[in-house]
Amino acid sequence: MPEHGxxxxxxxxxxxxxxxxxxxxxxxxxxxRVIERGEQLGLDSAWLRHRHLQxxxxxxxxxxxxxxxxxxxxxLGTAVTPIGAENPFRLAEDLGTVDVLLGGRLxxxxxxxxxxxxxxxxxxxxxxxxxxxxLGPDRLLRLRxxxxxxxxxxxxxxxxxxxxxxxxxxxxxxxxxxxxCGVGSTRSAVWAGEHGFHxxxxxxxxxxQGTDFAVNQRAQIDAYRDAHPAGASARVSQGLxxxxxxxxxxxxxxRYAAYAESRTGRVGVPQGPGQLLFxxxxxxxxxxxxxxLHADPAYQAVDEVAFALPFALEPDDYAQILTDLxxxxxxxxxxxxxxxxxxxxTPTP
Numbered sequence: 001m002p003e004h005g006x007x008x009x010x011x012x013x014x015x016x017x018x019x020x021x022x023x024x025x026x027x028x029x030x031x032x033r034v035i036e037r038g039e040q041l042g043l044d045s046a047w048l049r050h051r052h053l054q055x056x057x058x059x060x061x062x063x064x065x066x067x068x069x070x071x072x073x074x075x076l077g078t079a080v081t082p083i084g085a086e087n088p089f090r091l092a093e094d095l096g097t098v099d100v101l102l103g104g105r106l107x108x109x110x111x112x113x114x115x116x117x118x119x120x121x122x123x124x125x126x127x128x129x130x131x132x133x134x135l136g137p138d139r140l141l142r143l144r145x146x147x148x149x150x151x152x153x154x155x156x157x158x159x160x161x162x163x164x165x166x167x168x169x170x171x172x173x174x175x176x177x178x179x180x181c182g183v184g185s186t187r188s189a190v191w192a193g194e195h196g197f198h199x200x201x202x203x204x205x206x207x208x209q210g211t212d213f214a215v216n217q218r219a220q221i222d223a224y225r226d227a228h229p230a231g232a233s234a235r236v237s238q239g240l241x242x243x244x245x246x247x248x249x250x251x252x253x254x255r256y257a258a259y260a261e262s263r264t265g266r267v268g269v270p271q272g273p274g275q276l277l278f279x280x281x282x283x284x285x286x287x288x289x290x291x292x293l294h295a296d297p298a299y300q301a302v303d304e305v306a307f308a309l310p311f312a313l314e315p316d317d318y319a320q321i322l323t324d325l326x327x328x329x330x331x332x333x334x335x336x337x338x339x340x341x342x343x344x345x346t347p348t349p
Contacts, residue, residue: 006303006334007303007333007334007335007336008303008304008305008330008333008334008335009303009304009335010044010045010237010303010304010305010335011043011044011304011305011307011325011326011330011333011335011337012038012043012044012045012046012047012075012237012304012305012306012307013038013043013045013046013047013306013307013308013309013322013325014046014047014048014049014079014239014306014307014308014309015031015034015046015047015048015049015057015308015309015318016048016049016051016056016057016309016311017030017031017048017049017056017057017063018055018056018311018312019031019055019056020055021055024055027055028063030315030318031048031057031063032063032066032067032070033315034046034309034315034318034319034322035067035070035071035074035076036067036070036071037318037319037322038074038322038326039071039072039073039074039341040340040341041322041323041325041326041327041337042326042337042338042339042340043074043322043325043326043337043338044074044075044304044338045074045075045076045077045107045306046067046074046075046076046077047076047077047078047079047107047109047239047306048060048063048064048076048077048078048079049078049079049080050078050080050081050082052085052115052117052120052121053117053120053121056311060078060081061091061094061095061098064076064078064098064102064106065097065098065101068098068101068102068103068105069101071341072341072342073105073338073341074105075105075106075107076102076105076106076107077106077107077108077109077180077306078107078108078109078110079109079180079182079200079202079239079306080109080110080111080180080181080182080200081108081109081110081111082110082111082115082116082118083110083111083112083135083139083140083143084112084113084114084115084118084133084135084139085115085118085121085125086143088139088140088142088143088146089146089152089168091143092143092146092147092168093168093169093170095108095147095172095175096147096168096169096170096171096172096175097170099172099175100170100172104172104174104175106172106175106178107178107180107198108175108178108179108180109179109180109181109182109200110140110143110179110180110181110182111181111182112135112136112137112139112140112181112188113135113136113137114135115135137191137195140181141195144176144179144195146168147168147172147175147176147179148176149167149168149171149176150167151166151167152166152167152168153165153166154166178198179197179198180197180198180199180200180237181195181197181198181199181200182200182202183199183200183201183220183224184202184204184205184206184220184276185205185206185208185220186206186208186219186220186223189220189221189223189224189227190223190224190226190227191227192224192228193223193224193225193226193227193228193234194227194228196228196229196230198234198235198236198237199221199224199234199235199236199237200237200239200306201217201220201221201236201237201238201239201298201302202239202308203239203240203241203278203279203308204276204277204278204279205217205220205276205277205279206274206275206276206277207270207275207276207277211268211269211270211277212268213267213268213277213278213279213280214279214296214297214298214299215297216277217238217279217297217298218297218298218300218301221236221298221301221302222301224236235304236301236302236304237302237304237305237306238298238299238302238304238305238306239305239306239307239308240279240281240282240305240307240308241260241279241281241282241307241308241309241310242281242282242289242305242307242308242325242329243256243259243260243281243282243283243284243310243321244284244285244286244289244321244324244325244328244329245283245284245285245324246285246286246324246327246328246329247320247323247324247328248320248324252317252320255313255317256283256310256317257283259281259283259310259313260280260281260283263278263281264280266278267279267280281310285328286324286328286329286331286332287332289329289332290329290332290333293333307325309321309322
């Protein structure tokens with residue numbers, strides 16, 4: 001298990017992919033450019049949030065398919081896709097297709113149970129069958145089995161002039177070993193560990209051991225590893241909102257500070273019936289942020305992160321934040337960027 005001060009092994013970022021509903025193409029293009037920039041800076045991974053009925057990424061699979069044609073090294077993931085809003089069979093086909101296009105760089109992450117704000121769109125998905133659907137963990141296990149290549153059809157072979165497989169196509173070997181589960185409670189962390197998923201620890205968790213966010217998150221990470229077959233080496237990625245300001249303009253620093261200030265009222269105060277705790281946003285120089293992270297009990301237990309970008313900023317803001325993550329904060333955390341991808345060859349006339 002990582003110790004205080006151990007070098008960070010993997011540095012990634014998470015984006016919601018905001019766009020203007022009146023002109024969505026521009027925002028989607030901006031998201032693809034952010035992913036490209038992350039690869040050029042040597043970041044290890046780019047993760048996409050999954051939103052429904054909002055001006056954010058509603059189809060991360062489509063975004064990642066597009067990004068597969070514009071990147072060659074950076075890993076792509078979802079953090080997270082609510083499995084309760086998905087058909088496991090169809091999603092397994094989509095994930096297999098995208099992983100093939102990515103050459104094995106896909107890291108799908110999921111949540112189980114009733115999706116957030118499900119009342120807004122559940123009737124559009126299950127107008128007559130919701131009471132027959134299992135939205136719990138077993139739905140994610142169904143997806144895992146399909147991605148793994150478990151038999152779907154008892155009658156494969158030729159039908160007329162067409163051939164049919166007994167497993168989901170395309171099958172991408174290794175994808176089943178790159179499935180992640182986002183958790184917010186000890187119970188869900190233990191379940192993810194027992195079933196061999198990697199763990200996504202976000203900036204939201206349940207208040208189970210007082211109101212200190214990091215103490216609760218560390219307890220869940222420890223419980224997860226205690227339950228996982230790989231024990232202390234089981235993979236955990238931490239996803240806090242982190243905004244380094246080393247190269248930011250005065251206007252950007254003021255904007256970032258105002259964003260963080262607008263969210264401080266919920267920090268340390270359990271929210272709603274689920275008693276949810278929110279982590280404080282980390283805004284400041286890379287040296288200041290590194291000091292805060294090294295003092296964080298949960299960060300001390302991980303060696304990879306996917307820091308979340310704030311919502312609703314401008315492309316120049318995201319470019320500055322990613323650059324400082326890679327060129328300043330990464331160094332403070334002992335991280336080494338991946339080599340820049342080779343430029344595409346110039347077509348021969």
